[in-house]
Amino acid sequence: MPVPPDLFARVALDTPLTTLFDYRVQYTGHGEPPIVPGQLVQVPFGRRQVVGVVWEMTQRSEVPSQKIRSLEIAWRELPPLPADWRALMEFAARYYQRALGEVALPALPTHLRSAARWPRLLAERGARHFRLDPRGESALLASLPARAKARRRLAEGLCAAGTLDADEARALCAQAPELLHQWAAQGWVIVENTDADDYADAAAPLEVAAAPRLTDEQQAAFEAIDAALRREDAAPAPFLLHGVTGSGKTEVYLHAVAAALLHPGAQVLVLVPEINLTPQLEQVFRRRFPKETLATLHSGLAEGERARHWLAAHRGRARIVLGTRLAVLASLPHLRLIVVDEEHDPSYKQQESLRYSARDLAVWRAHQRGIPIVLGSATPSLDSWRRAQQGRYRLLTLRERASPDAVLPEVRLIDLQREGQAQRALEDGLAQPLLGAVAQRLARGQQSLLFLNRRGYAPVLACDACGWISGCPRCSAHLVLHKSERRLRCHHCGLEAAIPRACPDCGNLDLAPLGRGTQRIEETLARRFPNARIARIDADSTRRKGSAQALFDEVHAGAIDILVGTQMVAKGHDFRNVTLVGVINADAALFSHDFRAGERLFSQLMQVSGRAGRAGQPGEVLIQTRYADHPLYAALLRHDYAGFAAGQLAEREQASLPPFTHQALLRAEARALAVALEFLQTARDLGQTPELASAQVTLYDPVPMTLVRVANSERAQLLVESPSRPALQQFLSGWVARLRDTKTAARWYLEVDPLDI
Template identity: 65%
Template structure:
């Protein structure tokens, strides 16, 4: 799932920008044509919200900072973290006219609304080319122009995804990392780096403040704040006066089954009834399922055949509208077979549910509703994602179905109901970070409901309603959840209480990859600093084969960051002398193990 999510994010991120750029240019031309009027009246047009006491305290703390000062802005969803960023940046640019600021967001589809907010707020004080975006979805020429504007100091505010942290900014005076917990900040291919950690490091090198914002901070950042290394700023209430956090209701699927209550292809009766009630009131509903496609598996009941990718050790996903089976790891695709290739049975059927299947079920369960699906498959064309989100904001959609693309950052004013499907899978993951990611994901998607003052409700379908994670979610208790998770990690000697590095090898055979890692482990014996490092056995990755390449990993960890770094510095020259694999890479602080 983690690897699929990375690919989903990358595919989504590549599709969102032409329309944004066209709209920006149109707005620029309009401003140029009416330049005199705009300059005269811009202060009247821009409605600056009144800050709450907590927001005021956060802005004052950031503005008063001199030199390196890391802040963790912990604010519930809808608490006005963006307004804190805007006020702090406005104060910086007023105090230092030539200063530059860098604002990072986790995904490209979040940049249009951030860019619109920044342009609106600074329209009267900054030139149009003083705010630029940097991300992989831009055309090469536009990205080069924006990079050059940042490099020569003409761009005062640079907004972008993780690659923007590497931009040349000669007068950089403040950094902001929004949704700092998001795994998308970690580059998983090529040069492996964490944009969040690099932002903190860069701020320290330049001796400037850095603000990390999130409703669900990563446990690493939370622990830094607990130790006093970061200054924690808290926004405990929503910014809109009459907006409160949504009520969270757990729907026990086992109880629904025992009572014989009707369901609609994975949609429980209570959830369907709640969506119908919102439809009657003219409000919007959001259904979240972090699995795209129609169904994750196509199988034969007669012989047990399951459709798999010939190039990967993974199942292929059924995409019904395209009548195709597609691998989300390598891109292999084929037509849906008419019968089982093993036994000839024509009664082959999909197992499980993806967003396409839920969209189809909603058309039957709530026939009068206008249903829209937003995922990597529906936003392949450039500009399509923003067009779809515009339809949602305009009220042309009654029920929105989607993956993690819709779960964070978006300010849906009319959404009063959020339904969460199939969240239980992460409870049984082998990844020790799975619970942290699930809680953050559920808190983020829950935050889409009730943002404008409408009473919000979140309905989570689960077979384990008594699980501690869901109880913390129902209380909106991130602090309690984080402290419990940190206690577990301390007892289990897991990050952030130990430091890890992961050596991955890719070979033509699994034996070759494991042999390479075995030699690499033996080489550690010659490194004195490795005495303080624990070396685990080499094992295959969860998805062993991708594109006919076999993969394995070797984990090393230490309670001393210095000992681990010294070991890695001495180890890398040795690794370069080893042969037998196609490629290898060494990642510090890995997120996927």
């Protein structure tokens, strides 16, 4: 009998090491299918057993034979992760300068990365019959120690019966489902699925919604997307769907999804920027597609639930996948269409671990698969808008609101300077014209929305006598006053403290809050309108699971007269009875050091303004400002996104700022700022050595970050810039490799395409 050739699996593991790890694959000798790339496996790593992904198979290894360990278990019941998913992981690792395992393994649900939880997850649903593979009988019995009476009883019972269902197996051994799945991974048992799915769509049935007739603009947009869905010969250019608020972008998405699902087995991925937008959109999709299995993927799900939804997508049983940024990393073997709603939103950029842009990865994924992608927004990012102007994206425009009786709201400024609204004329930050407009809506039975993007009661507590302010001892920031909880809280490190009875420095009893947050506005409105039903929606009032959706449901049901909120209420919500939007303290972003601050402010104001007048009732937007002549407000009054974008792009081009240049940030943190700066200076020197230096790449001096200290760590950064993305990527690849070999006490990470500088 010929000796079988050596076979090695090259496995990606969740480590910062850039290599794959070689493991010997044991030859079974009974014709068992070989391990294939994409399979999840359990392997020894150091003293632990860890889960990895087989990336490739080879008959040669550069590792000395005596150092190669054997692969323990392959999860054969799970279809291998497809080649296009692996290509996405490789691209993300390469582009964001991370190890492949650091990207691929965290992209999987936690339960799939746990050797202990994996069998239990498979045992929860679906598979209910276990059949002995006769070729594995002797190996199974030989693997059991004599003292393992329950396991031996289960094995002997299976050998005698040939097949056991889950209940019969559990009667023999309490841990039967987990053991049987482990034996299946060894190739000794065959798992037979019943009609039950690993993911059950248990949502309550909703009334089926018929598709409304599209407007001419909507129809034109849909037909363009549908034509791209029908083409098979070339990857279509991404679509940028620019529609004013209330123009019916969601309806275009729904029609495009329906067209995509006409293809047998096709899957659709729909991304939203925030968790609180998911339930509303999920109901819309369930009503429109009641017979399709819909899975949701976001960080608010319990780990077991998220794993089941992910498995449904991976196995192709969920044809519609709706989620936040992490959903772009899901395995979708039959992907046919991608939709990115509110594509401009900074929430699509991950701010920890792998700092990826879900929107950008979605665009790459669509190009890789040769499928359409629709990027929708009333205020597109300047990056996307410029690509549309260049012809790299195909621009689809919705200029009018979809409802024939709905018009864009009138935007007016309350000039706090010109109208003499001095500080004493404000009622806790609310100008009299705004309060008067709220009173008018209350009298008419209409709703008002007041927007202030600052939670808490006041940004700081201060002493007038000595100048003490409530600073965070661990951060370069203030402790925010949360009056209702009688706590001071840092919004950066989470430190909490009781409100002091007197000034810690001078003993003064008269401590006063400075500035205003949503809690203080809510208190002022309750005092001014004691009979009004007032709700506040921000990160503090929606901590419990489901609390945000419950509050939104009350607003939609008309149980709320005045809604006070942060950016959570600014986009995506269709408040039918809101006719007034008031904006408080928008000026703070006008003079930020961040060159993107104006773009973000304009987007926020356009989005929140769009909540008014959506059901045929005239809408009004009142913005309090001390800078009424600012060009940003002039564009806002005209609802002129195109004009605003043109001005911003001209300024960016003159200053050589993105999207006219490409950036990366090397950030370092340490207990002492000098340590972080020293490492960054060393990194800069490395980047200017002859082997790495490039005329197209500029390295700036390291500087402390704006918020220097967070949680007792001092932080600094170094900006790298280039007009050429390929040149920047080539430089970063060699630079990061050198940085990994640099010894330092500082913790560091690289962020490509940073949004905050």
